[in-house]
Amino acid sequence: MALERLKRDLVKMGSLGRHNGSMVESYEELSVDNGLWRLEGSELSKASKDYLVQKMKEAELKVRYDSIGNIFGRKEGADPFKKAVMSGSHLDSVKNGGQFDGPLGVIGALEAVRTIKEEGFEHSRPIEIAVFVGEEGSAFERGLVGSEVLSGNISLEQGLNLVNNEGELLKNALSGYRGNFNLDLADIEYFLELHPEQGPVLDTEGFSIGIVENITGLSWLRVVIEGEENHAGTTPMKMRKDALVRAADLVTFVHEKAQEMAEKTAGSFVATVGKIEAHPSATNIIPGRVELGIDIRDTRLDNIETFKEAVNERVEGFGRTPGIKTKCELLINKPPSLCSKEVIETVAKAARELDLAAIKMSSGAAHDAQNLAGKVKTAMIFVPSVNGISHSPWEWTDWDDVDKGVRVLTRAIKELAR
Amino acid sequence: MALERLKRDLVKMGSLGRHNGSMVESYEELSVDNGLWRLEGSELSKASKDYLVQKMKEAELKVRYDSIGNIFGRKEGADPFKKAVMSGSHLDSVKNGGQFDGPLGVIGALEAVRTIKEEGFEHSRPIEIAVFVGEEGSAFERGLVGSEVLSGNISLEQGLNLVNNEGELLKNALSGYRGNFNLDLADIEYFLELHPEQGPVLDTEGFSIGIVENITGLSWLRVVIEGEENHAGTTPMKMRKDALVRAADLVTFVHEKAQEMAEKTAGSFVATVGKIEAHPSATNIIPGRVELGIDIRDTRLDNIETFKEAVNERVEGFGRTPGIKTKCELLINKPPSLCSKEVIETVAKAARELDLAAIKMSSGAAHDAQNLAGKVKTAMIFVPSVNGISHSPWEWTDWDDVDKGVRVLTRAIKELAR
Secondary structure, X not given: OOHHHHHHHHHHHHHOOOOOOOOOOOHHHOOOOOOEOOOOOOHHHHHHHHHHHHHHHHOOOEEEEXXXXXXXXXXXOOOOOOOEEEEEEEOOOOOOEOOOOOHHHHHHHHHHHHHHHHHOOOOOOOEEEEEEOOOOOOOEOOOOHHHXXXXXXXXXXXXXXXXXXXXXXXXXXXXXXXXXEOOOHHHEEEEEEEXXXXXXXXXXXXXXXXXXXXXXXXXXXXXXXXOOOEEOOOOOHHXXXXXXXXXXXXXXXXXXXXXXXXHHOOOOOEEEEEEEEEEXXXXXXXXXXXXXXXXXXXXXXXXXXXXXXXXXHHHHHHOOOOOOEEEEEEEEEXXXXXXXXXXXXXXXXXXXXXXXXXXXXXXXXXXXXXXXXXXXXXEEEEEOOHHXXXXXXXXXXXXXXXXXXXXXXXXXXXXXXX | OOHHHHHHHHHHHHHOOOOOOOOOOOHHHOOOOOOEOOOOOOHHXXXXXXXXXXXXXXXXXXXXXXXXOOEEEEEOOOOOOOOEXXXXXXXXXXXXXXXOOOHXXXXXXXXXXXXXXXXXXXXXXOEEEEEEOOOOOOOEOOXXXXXXXXXXXXXXXXXXXXXXXXXXXXXXXXXXOOOOOOOOHHHEEEEEEEEEOOOOHHHHHOOOEEEEEEEOEEEEEEXXXXXXXXXXXXXXXXXXXXXXXXXXXXXXXXXXXXXXXXXXXXXXXXXXXXXXXXXXXXXXXXXXXXXXXXXXXXXXXXXXXXHHHHHHXXXXXXXXXXXXXXXXXXXXXXXXXXXXXXXXXXXXXXXXXXXXXXXEEEEOOOOHHHHHHXXXXXXXXXXXXXXXXXXXXXXXXXXXXXXXXXXXXXXXXXXXXX
16 A cells, blocks of 8 residues: 555645645644535535546546436446445535545546555455545535435436535536436445544544444434514513514523433434524624524434434423414434444554554544445444544544555455455 | 695605605505615715705804804894704614604704794794704714714714715715804703604603603623634534623623612613624624623613613623633713703693693603703603604604694794894
């Protein structure tokens, strides 16, 4: 494996996401206004695909595009009848994100294949590199688009007709990166995704490698509280129907209840009120309407269900006050995904043989791997995120950890493809 | 007094604030998207001044503009050495506001003068109608601009250099409605402002006339809480620095403490968190920064001070958690204004003689009258706001109440100008 080549590709790929095209090689070069803006379907997105496809071709891979815009690069194995080992991730970024979230898993898989090729390592299974389209959901209405369609969770039609912020359909935004090839997951035996952790566990606890055993289930609730917009100076306290006062109660409730659940689940449970929009949000007007977005995650479905019920009950309680109306909608409801014991143990063995400190853990973030997990034997490899930061221009993974992650990935792919 | 003429002028003036120019004569004709958009300095603002000045000239008033853009219309009295009785209000509106807030006090004063003229009523003092520029603060950075400059609270320079949302200076936005005349408040004996209540007291309790004894003091606090923006899925509950959780605590604290103070002050005290802006406000991101706008009002300065200290202390408490930074700024700090006993009693007597049910009350809203109150003998006359609604396209005052208000105003002006 060639760390210099891997690094060069990752830095170059990063530059294809920054407005000024700068090559960022170290944490010290990061700045608040120089993150990646490689939204799916953008010009920079096309440039990143151009670069990757060129590199896959240089590695003599067979490059194919499917109907939703996923990109595949295949190295054949000795036995044409065996199912493939697939590895990959995504190339799109959030707004003002970092250069490793996604590309690490794509370029990492490419480097693994290049290494296998250079070593002349013989394997019977084909190895398929995958780039999933529209993972982040920052441009189009939802994320994980490519893997959702590939795994049959949403239809091709639904995927193609997703609309971005500019009103453009996904099918019209892919600049030629769509094809007729349709990969059948029945032809895939294993899937492995290398990714930064996007959380603080590895960085804080000093592990180089995280082996993902499951990806947490996720529910999103959208709560709307309607009271009565009124003049803050002339409406006596007793006559108010303040929507924000109820919203504040709900934020506190979600936080306290989540802390309680976290203690019961050894820290796996999390819930967050991330979004709050008050209307009209003017200092001298009593807020008449507040919308809240609540994110609930755990590895156990029953915990998520219990929590949602508690939130629902609290919100319904507000509605019993005359003049207060409430709504509580379920926007996303994804059950937890379990990884394959076989793949987990293969990764654990690879880390052990490379003498790297690894820990088994859950992924709190969503990944394309969760869609694959229901269909093929899947696991993920995490590497540390500096300070646990992600979806931010300050996202970084040290080169030493990048190196370790790709070495574990390469060894595990070899083992699975043997 | 001619109700039909008054009504015609008010409805016409209203039409000069609506984008479609429609004449709205009844509550039933109101609609959510047909409020007034007569921001100071806009074309509709100029049209409203053109109309008023024409009407003042028709009434043979001497029209003058001062250097900040206040407009005056003078009817001389018998004694040229006597100080004037002034009455007026503003013509500008909030965004999507109603047609009575401001114009009622201007057209009402005009109608009073027209009536006095037609009746041939003899008075020794001059009567001066005033239109104060930029009362609402919806276009420029602050409100009450005309009366602030007139009373010397801010300099002419400061006033003229206020900037609106489009980056235009006030001095460049007045379309010729600025002059060289500078009115000296030492030449004014009394000031009376007729205005809709903008609150629910008169409407709920069945009074036609409110006599304002004082205008509450007002403080605005801007609180910023900074925590740590992070991934909602991958950051364990224990490792969070959630700015919104602290903000929610503050909203609850402000509300509960304000309720307590309201009980102690027979309902006069109010405090509101009207503004809340969370960053980045995305469901799957722990809010890293929340800004809150708090509005605090009472007729007693010491209550406002006590409350501000309590808020400050609470906010400082958040900052004692490592990773949480806070800021608490005082943006506005206006002491309560007391009205003149003499003018209050004159209004009370007028209402009594007209057999109208009147109640003495506080104004929770800010008015140009509060700036005058420190310099000349001042009071305000309130008429009911339907459902207590204000700063809204649903703002309305019944014509019967408009009539009563203007009759009381006319009678009080006669008495004071006699």
